[in-house]
Amino acid sequence: MASDFYERVYAVVRLIPYGRVTSYGAIARFIGAPKAARTVGYAMNASVGMEDIAAHRVLNRKGLLTGKHHFGGSKVMEELLQSEGVEVVNDQVTHFDELFWDPSRELNRDNFI
């Protein structure tokens, strides 16, 4: 079975609203492992193939599509975001600060920890 850490990551990713984005670090903070942002990315890598995991809505702290190469194609991630109305230019989400969805601010931590 997947580790509890992975389960928490997936649980948060599943709650990212349509057309919104967040960052690996934000998820890491929310699940109680603020220093494990890299591991969150590792967990997302393992989520490739899970259709209920919107991994394309998770970016790095700058709003850069750093994980696009893990989507099977270099443009798949960008197309998924654009299909949700998220504008992407040069592998970067425009208006990232407005589209940013912070789980530790929008969610109740008590439901996860």
Add this chain to the structure above:
DNA sequence: TGGGTGACGAGTC
């Protein structure tokens, strides 16, 4: 068991 790795982030220069 030990060591390398990476879809990151923060600090420095």
Add this chain to the structure above:
DNA sequence: CGACTCGCCACCC
């Protein structure tokens, strides 16, 4: 600003 370095932590040989 951008480019570099270092720390972090779960996971895979």
